Amino acid sequence: MSATEATTATSREWQLAARPQGWPTTDDFRFVERDLPPLGPGEVRVRNAYLSVDPYMRGRMDDTPSYVPPYELDKAMEGGAVGRVEASRSDGLSEGDLVLHTLGWRDVAQGPAAAFRRIDPVPGVPESAYLHVLGMTGLTAYVGLLDVARMEPGDTVFISGAAGAVGGVAGQIARLKGASRVVGSAGSDAKVDLLTSKYGYDAAFNYKSGEVDALLRDAAPDGIDVYFDNVGGDHLEAALAAFNRGGRAAVCGMISAYNTEEPSAAPRNLSELIKKGLTLKGFTVGFYADRMKDFIAEAGQWLAEGSLVYDETVVDGVDNTLQAFLDMMRGANTGKMLVRVS
């Protein structure tokens, strides 16, 4: 397709119409089709193959300072996406190149070439993998365990939200890096089965089946050394109680708090920090981007060996992106939640 043909392109995209109070509703968004302007010098147009929907996006719907700026009202929402260049006025990118970018929530993305990062495809790895296991999701699991929580061989590791996109990778990395015991929590019996049957967890529990505190004690009777926190609230409180001396938590997400209008229930046992010399360290993956190369080298080999597996939940059609996001927030996904555009 030439740049001339491409001038007729349209984009179908999701816009934020109002800032949600608590759980987002369909009234807070609109799905529009709009004509794209002609490609300017240095610009490219990309037809997206897959879009990513992620918990952090809920935070961007609020107008509060955070590590990423809030979504603007009446503009297309953003997010991770992978696609192929279909028109280019840049020397750096050619038609057909596979690219990663953050202009998601639309079928066609257009902008300066610098906004798109070309991928050198690893043989046998599907396009969607760059949005999770070989992308920021996998990197989040990797640096959370190794750089933030400083996991050591022999540690007992607890991962909450373990069947989620990050959690599913984190448990496997813990195992591959020599954890003595890997324990996970998830929100359904089916996910719990998946953790032990597919992701190599030694024990897992359904956090809806009882008190997290007691469930964790049963799953890790000798205590835990590392906690990878995707949930916060009762899970963090249970981890503080279960920690052995010198325990370390990588605080990655607090999905339990994202959709409450009130501040979330905080752990009531923070004095455990003192008694046991514990460390809680929060992080966002953006500050560990320099570890991507190490990660790709190591995780690429694990994927090639078959020692790192993953799940995807794929929803078809860009018009279903909002529903995919809401379903993900409610835990309907197993592994990474993705939208297949075409």
Place this chain on the structure above:
Amino acid sequence: MSATEATTATSREWQLAARPQGWPTTDDFRFVERDLPPLGPGEVRVRNAYLSVDPYMRGRMDDTPSYVPPYELDKAMEGGAVGRVEASRSDGLSEGDLVLHTLGWRDVAQGPAAAFRRIDPVPGVPESAYLHVLGMTGLTAYVGLLDVARMEPGDTVFISGAAGAVGGVAGQIARLKGASRVVGSAGSDAKVDLLTSKYGYDAAFNYKSGEVDALLRDAAPDGIDVYFDNVGGDHLEAALAAFNRGGRAAVCGMISAYNTEEPSAAPRNLSELIKKGLTLKGFTVGFYADRMKDFIAEAGQWLAEGSLVYDETVVDGVDNTLQAFLDMMRGANTGKMLVRVS
């Protein structure tokens, strides 16, 4: 005095009679005089000069697992003390030696020589200093700032309970180690004055005069990098809100929670950990004992130069030890709370 004469010695000591519910009352304790047995081989008898009363002792009155075992009912309570050997059947200690030990809450302590550590007195330093500024209290401030919170020159440092025994030293060490701004909180206007007039704080506030969150924002308008937490609760919540990216808290005490029967109000904004990449690290000084030598060398020089100053609140009489403890828990002390035995 010979060992023979010493066999007639008695000890006046405080015993725990019942485990307190909430605030301790005098009914929970008894003050008794008892005859001491003759000195056994390898034992020494020490007449205490000063006793230490400290917040952590409240925790030992409960029968719950902690970093130090609970006090036993109907036995003499323990705590830091400094005194002089008055009888010895040990080759390692001689009559007249100045010793540090943990058999406090009594006027005369007796036991194996290994329970007493001989002090090489630093010229010009009074005996009581080894119970605070040159002892575990000073070491707590030192390792909390430098090892746990990893304070760097140029950091803005916030210290809660800043007029307390640890806080008073911590602020000065922050200044001596190159902090760009040192901010403290205390529980009275008089203490706040002391912080800025004597301990070199750049700003301080009375936390009873308003919302800690707003008071801290005024005192540190450009945010904080390090928080030395002696209080927990609303102070920790305010610090989380005020932290700059990469902020680090040394969690040393949560005095706000010690006397509540309910778990304390926890900070409601723990998600700041994630957004700002913050670290909360709890500690107890016992695990940093190997730093005592470095500390004494550095702090001894600061004391000799007059660049490190301190306050003591001294209560006279071993029979007033309980009252001194209760007064300290209610904040009646300025600097280190001590009991002078004789």
